[in-house]
Amino acid sequence: MRxxxxxxxxxxxxxxxxxxxxxxxxxVHDSDRAVHDIYAGPKGAPILEAFPAAAGSSGIDRNRLxxxxxxxxAAIKRLEELVHPLVSAHRKAFxxxxxxxxxxxxxxxxxLLFETGLDQDMDIILVxxxxxxxxxxxxxxxxxxxxxxxxxxxxxxxxxxxxxxxAHLVVDTSNGFDDARRQIDRFLxxxx
Numbered sequence: 001m002r003x004x005x006x007x008x009x010x011x012x013x014x015x016x017x018x019x020x021x022x023x024x025x026x027x028v029h030d031s032d033r034a035v036h037d038i039y040a041g042p043k044g045a046p047i048l049e050a051f052p053a054a055a056g057s058s059g060i061d062r063n064r065l066x067x068x069x070x071x072x073x074a075a076i077k078r079l080e081e082l083v084h085p086l087v088s089a090h091r092k093a094f095x096x097x098x099x100x101x102x103x104x105x106x107x108x109x110x111x112l113l114f115e116t117g118l119d120q121d122m123d124i125i126l127v128x129x130x131x132x133x134x135x136x137x138x139x140x141x142x143x144x145x146x147x148x149x150x151x152x153x154x155x156x157x158x159x160x161x162x163x164x165x166x167a168h169l170v171v172d173t174s175n176g177f178d179d180a181r182r183q184i185d186r187f188l189x190x191x192x
Contacts, residue, residue: 001098002105005122007113009160010153011139012128013173013180018109020181024188028107029094034087047082051075063144070152084116114158114166126187127167129160130174
């Protein structure tokens with residue numbers, strides 16, 4: 001089975017692009033969804049123990065946690081030390097299931113693919129991208145997002161230009177997702 005690493009900076013359209021792959025019948029592991037599941041379930045206990053002020057009504061409140069860690073590099077490092085192994089185990093179980101079902105390809109949607117070194121585990125790297133103005137407008141429409149939070153998030157991510165340089169394929173989402181679907185269809189015909 002060949003594994004496609006799907007990544008891109010915040011607001012570039014990774015989730016919508018992952019949905020396109022699902023529409024084409026390719027299994028997709030969503031790292032953000034895995035984190036949500038961990039935060040809402042019993043596996044989030046060590047995170048709550050380390051960051052008790054992040055407790056919410058149904059597990060870990062992501063916004064509270066973000067407010068705690070975003071300005072504190074040591075807290076971010078601690079959170080990553082707790083979360084990354086849990087997400088890796090979740091992804092490994094997903095890939096094992098995909099192999100057992102006979103899937104020829106699987107997508108791993110990983111926002112920090114390059115930053116965490118997971119690009120080395122992928123057969124093909126696909127980066128979604130859009131011009132900065134489009135990215136910024138998309139991100140600032142999100143609930144609870146501020147220009148300051150956006151800047152902090154960007155500072156933690158590899159620049160878009162470098163991601164595009166390291167990709168096997170770049171999908172430009174600035175012309176809408178119908179256009180992105182056509183790009184992915186061409187990719188699947190050529191690569192897959």
